[in-house]
Amino acid sequence: MSQEIVQQDPWASLKAFTTARIALGRTGTAIPLREVLNFRLAHAHARDAVYSALAVNILQEQLHGFFLPVLLLHSKAVDRYEYLQRPDKGRVLDAESIAILKTTESSYQGKDVAIVLADGLSATAMNVHTLPLLSVLIPLFKKAGISLAPICMVQQGRVASGDEAGEILQAKITLMLIGERPGLSAADSMGAYITFAPRPGITDEARNCISNIREEGLQYEAAAEKIVYLIKEAMRLKLTGVELKDNAGLLD
Known part of the structure; x- marks a missing residue:
């Protein structure tokens, strides 16, 4: 032609x-x-x-560089096919994962934020973007005096699986980083969901979402700054969701 x-x-x-x-x-x-x-x-x-899978061994090795315990968890969806056919099973943790969380050292419980990673609908996004984002985000947390629970990595997990993990760890806020549903212009987009007082049964209007985290979308530095801002506001107001507005820069 x-x-x-x-x-x-x-x-x-x-x-x-x-x-x-x-x-x-x-x-x-x-x-x-x-x-x-x-x-x-x-x-x-x-x-x-x-249909991609988390590079668990590689991610685990990378995450140990942040000097935080890394807990390997799994939802009740036993494999990818069940995960896609039974969304409800991806929202809850299996019995072994709950036992792991309950035996976490008391010194790591009751922290400000529990970071939970899950494959979601694009483990590719997590394999690519987890380390670059956390390399910017975790130093910002430390600078802001925000304490961190162990990092949880959930295989076959959906957003709500972080609620259960956060509750057991007694974290004030759960930060769920998850692979977003791939589209025809982005198959590797990461989303961040912020939930105050996490517990099973919370619905999406009680969360704040930052989406399209990737180099061609919302870049790591901007995403990390936005996450820290919203978490600080969530801790101040003791809420997240539709009542928590992103007013960053409006008073400058």
């Missing part, structure tokens, strides 16, 4: 500002072959992300 056959879209210049699939152009009444192939490739990346 020669370049002249493809008719460019008038909005083509806007592609410099977004990775969204816009201004594709056309060939007659059809989408150009290159865009069709790009779409299929993006779809394949998204499917691969959904």
